[in-house]
Amino acid sequence: RGGVAIAPSVLACDFARLGEEIAAVEAAGATVLHLDIMDGHFVPNLSIGVPVVRAIRRITDLPLDVHLMLDNPADYVEPFRKAGADILTVHAEVLDDPRPLLDRIRSLGAAAGLSINPPTPIEQIEPVLDAADLVLVMSVMPGFGGQAFNPVALDKLRWLRDHPRCSAVLEVDGGVNDETVAACTEAGAELLVAGTAVFGAEDGSSDYTQRMSTLTK
Numbered sequence: 001r002g003g004v005a006i007a008p009s010v011l012a013c014d015f016a017r018l019g020e021e022i023a024a025v026e027a028a029g030a031t032v033l034h035l036d037i038m039d040g041h042f043v044p045n046l047s048i049g050v051p052v053v054r055a056i057r058r059i060t061d062l063p064l065d066v067h068l069m070l071d072n073p074a075d076y077v078e079p080f081r082k083a084g085a086d087i088l089t090v091h092a093e094v095l096d097d098p099r100p101l102l103d104r105i106r107s108l109g110a111a112a113g114l115s116i117n118p119p120t121p122i123e124q125i126e127p128v129l130d131a132a133d134l135v136l137v138m139s140v141m142p143g144f145g146g147q148a149f150n151p152v153a154l155d156k157l158r159w160l161r162d163h164p165r166c167s168a169v170l171e172v173d174g175g176v177n178d179e180t181v182a183a184c185t186e187a188g189a190e191l192l193v194a195g196t197a198v199f200g201a202e203d204g205s206s207d208y209t210q211r212m213s214t215l216t217k
């Protein structure tokens with residue numbers, strides 16, 4: 001905890017040039033890479049799976065922050081850990097009690113992340129704050145990049161920042177860009193996921209150093 005970092009979300013990159021895109025954000029100073037895993041059930045979209053994470057692991061030393069948007073994350077934490085995930089984040093919405101799965105993620109040697117969607121009250125995760133190394137506050141409904149930032153995330157970040165029993169890293173995901181980033185860091189976010197704001201230049205340019213530095217300014 002402490003300091004602010006951008007975690008580029010490869011969901012918005014050019015997948016035909018995945019290796020180059022990752023090398024480019026690494027060269028631009030990224031210290032974490034955010035990987036979005038979708039199952040077409042928990043979210044109405046599909047993305048990448050275990051083989052792609054394994055391939056990414058071979059081409060970068062960046063910590064891999066793996067966001068599991070799945071109905072049944074318990075079935076997948078081991079395969080993704082074996083594929084090279086360093087942080088495994090699961091959604092509170094699909095877990096009656098997140099604690100056993102968070103404990104299992106820790107026992108696999110990864111950091112345990114817990115995520116909540118915009119409509120989910122933050123109090124829902126209060127009993128398990130001690131079991132989470134990271135809390136991922138969604139500022140959009142997950143499933144797609146390029147959506148507008150929902151400020152409900154800011155109240156949750158402040159609540160977590162001020163909670164005496166929360167020592168988790170605070171991460172925010174969705175709609176983080178030049179306009180919304182300052183509010184996120186002021187509210188306590190330390191890890192800022194950015195897909196479109198990093199990879200999605202309308203002119204197709206790839207000056208990622210420039211784009212990441214405006215976000216952290």
Ligand code: DX5
Pocket residue numbers: 009011012034036067140141142143144145146147173174175176193194195196197
């Ligand atoms: C949304 C994903 C995000 C997404 C963010 O389902 O969890 O990580 O890539 O994209 P932007 O930064 O474009 O909102």
Ligand code: ZN
Pocket residue numbers: 009034035036067173193
């Ligand atoms: Zn994500």
